[in-house]
Amino acid sequence: MTTRLETPRPARRSLGVPRWPKATFGADLGASLVVFLVAVPLCVGVAVASGVPAELGIVTGIVGGLVVGLLPGSTMQVSGPAAGLTVLVASAVDKHGLGALGVIVLGAGVVQIVLGLSRLGTWFRAISPSVVQGMLAGIGLVLILGQIYPVGGLAQPDSTWTKVAGIPDLLVTAVTSPEGGSGLVLAVLALVIMTVWKKVPARLRLVPGALVAVVATSALAAIATMPVHKVEVGSLLAALNIPTAAAWGELVTPAVLGSILTFALIASAESLFSAAAVDRMHDRPKTQYNKELVAQGAGNALCGLLGALPMTAVIVRSAANVQAGAKTKLSRVLHGFWLLLFVVLLPGVLAFIPTAVLAALLIQAGWKLLELRQVVALVREHRSEAFVLVLTATMIVATDLLIGTLAGLAVAIVKTAIEVSRLSVTAQHGDEHVRVEMGGNATFLRLPRLLDHLEQLPTSKHVHLDLTMVRHLDRACHQAVEHWAAQRRRGDCTVEVALPARVG
Structure with a gap:
């Protein structure tokens, strides 16, 4: 005769009613x-x-x-x-x-x-x-x-x-x-x-x-x-x-x-x-x-x-x-x-x-x-963040809560975009050529700086523009580089452009 073992069933809990531990x-x-x-x-x-x-x-x-x-x-x-x-x-x-x-x-x-x-x-x-x-x-x-x-x-x-x-x-x-x-x-x-x-x-x-x-x-x-x-x-x-x-x-x-x-x-x-x-x-x-x-x-x-x-x-x-x-x-x-x-x-x-x-x-x-202590600490350590804080608070007091908060969010987004889109430019000048290397993020926020560097390059030298170290090249900067290179070539100048693997 075999004995059948049954696993004891857990106690049922009433649906939707939490059980509070006595302890x-x-x-x-x-x-x-x-x-x-x-x-x-x-x-x-x-x-x-x-x-x-x-x-x-x-x-x-x-x-x-x-x-x-x-x-x-x-x-x-x-x-x-x-x-x-x-x-x-x-x-x-x-x-x-x-x-x-x-x-x-x-x-x-x-x-x-x-x-x-x-x-x-x-x-x-x-x-x-x-x-x-x-x-x-x-x-x-x-x-x-x-x-x-x-x-x-x-x-x-x-x-x-x-x-x-x-x-x-x-x-x-x-x-x-x-x-x-x-x-x-x-x-x-x-x-x-x-x-x-x-x-x-x-x-x-x-x-x-x-x-x-x-x-x-x-x-x-x-x-x-x-x-x-x-x-x-x-x-x-x-x-x-x-x-x-x-x-x-x-x-x-x-x-x-x-x-x-x-x-x-x-x-x-x-x-x-x-x-x-x-x-x-x-x-x-x-x-x-x-x-x-x-x-x-x-x-x-x-x-x-x-x-x-x-x-x-x-x-x-x-x-x-x-x-x-x-x-x-x-x-x-x-x-x-x-x-x-x-x-x-x-x-x-x-x-x-x-x-x-x-x-x-x-x-x-x-x-x-x-929280004045935190505000003072923020002013000492991160002035840009403190500016966003003060602007948000001031706009809320001057207008209303929604407008002030949205203004603060907008400024914070712009600040972050500017900080993230850092662009480094280095130029090595030779007798007959110029090698320009760029790194970072080339976004429309850095377009004026990018064009300033490109337009200052001498027209009498061959230019090698290396963008392979750029992490992000957005459409505005990409078009600006192509337009600049096309203008240089129409003026009988030689230009080589090395683009990053992915272009935004």
């Missing part, structure tokens, strides 16, 4: 609470700075945790409303109205999904770092310029130039009016607390400095009955801004389509650049860029249907997640659950937060985006 549950639970505490003031602050109801920022944070947190792509990244998009959102709401925001965000999400499915996510890593840094610096400058006005109790002006021109009046108001003075005191105190908190013992730093600053300053404002404007909070369901038929009708207008493309590109770039930075902080599975782009698109599509703010992967929350000891995706999913629980059970707590304090949080975020 890491405690670490993920603790990390989720830290990320939640970081996310609450930032979600509200970004919404207020964008000119939309505070609840919409919380909605985006919830979607970023419960939806994007479950999707494949990244393990440690945490998504939510980002300070870097406040400029875009405020501009879109001002131009198209709050009703069109959902349509724009939904459209941007669809574009992101298409980019991810087309496997174009990894191409975002090819953008020049100086352009990215310039983009972030420009966003930081615009953010700071806008948020100094709520500190003084004033509404921020519409354009960058009016923000700059209004600074003298802002200073007078901050010093002379009760609301301006109170807001200035609370904002400065919040910034001091966040700065000092970095130096406290590590155990205390498990509580985020931003949360400590918000709690302390809000308590001071309430106890001292300071005359400051505070966050206005209502029902989460009532705040949902689901697009109407009129809003859908604007989808075909060029202005809205331009906003959709801008939102998609900037949000994608910020998320994937954040992924590259966060991946260097941990030894867990690295980000799959195309899948992460699809996940971000799905989150933005849902936020658009709800009329909420757009989302990106946010470096502040993601870094807090890693530093708090997160092990799996569960930490970012739970952070979304805590946000939902908080806004359902304790929405009135947000009404105690002064807007000047939220402005201080965003001013600090804008300052971090500037």
